[in-house]
Amino acid sequence: MPVDIQPNRVVLHHPAGASATILLYGATVISWISGSHSALASASGLAGPAPPAPTAPLGAAAQFTSSTPAAPSERLFVSALASLDGSKPVRGGIPICWPIFGPPSREEYKALKQHGFARSSVWTYAETVLDAAEGVSGRFVLESSEQTEKLFPHPFKLVYTVTLAEHQLTTSLRVYNTGTAPLAFQALLHNYFRGEAASAGVQPLKGVRFVDKVRDGARDTEAREIVDVRSYTDRVYEAAGGAYTLTFPPSAHLSIKTHNLPDVTVWNPQETGSGMADMEPGGWERYVCVEPGHVARFVSLEPGGEWWGQQNAMDRFEQLILAG
């Protein structure tokens, strides 16, 4: 069954063995299992806990070819202590931050919680958009309601489309202003990518201006070719270019391309993560958050207007093995 619609989640299945699981709570993608995999995935920390990866020495990588049998592997981190019952935002996967990112920075939004309410609202599964070898795609909707209007007095409609291909996951957020006044918002896709944080690198961010939340919002310019998260990192890079590579050496990497999401946050709490009740012990060692967003400035959408932002995450793992 390519699209498995369950009471609280939707599972997209791709014929090549990939899958994506999306909770209706927050339209949170809680699993992305990509089609490609090998012993190197296990060595690089990219492989998830299930299914088990075969083990082989790293040196064997160069011998793999495209005929290597593929086994699925998890690309997202979800804390073992995350709540998946709708009681609080999921600690992991891809929560959607909307209509704000971080704590409210505008007086008119002061009733909102950090990262807004999209990640803690129950969305509706609207339709299966595509069901083909090229991709399997499902669409989720959240509309303003009496509940949202108490906190956020702006009529809106959000449409979130998740598209799964053999080695790619594309998530696309559309915002419609269904009210009669301009609608101002920030938007961000809070990816928790699974992998060994100690060896992870994000690039290219050299020369990009950032706000350092670890240093009380100090502004600075990134000097490094490759950004690591070996110490507590919480940086919002502004107008960062929109295309990034997340590497988990020796060989695995993800490429992330975006549309209309010009900024990117890189976050890993290191030991401060132990202060989060829903963080599994040492969980921060097993992921890096690379979060494309439109956050440095608010989007201002006129009545009747439409905005969309999109990210495409591509698992380049197999390609690197072939190149190895």
Ligand code: BG6
């Ligand atoms: C990141 C922010 O995007 O999300 C961090 O930059 C924040 O400052 C982190 O701590 C997690 O936020 P939350 O609300 O999910 O605990």
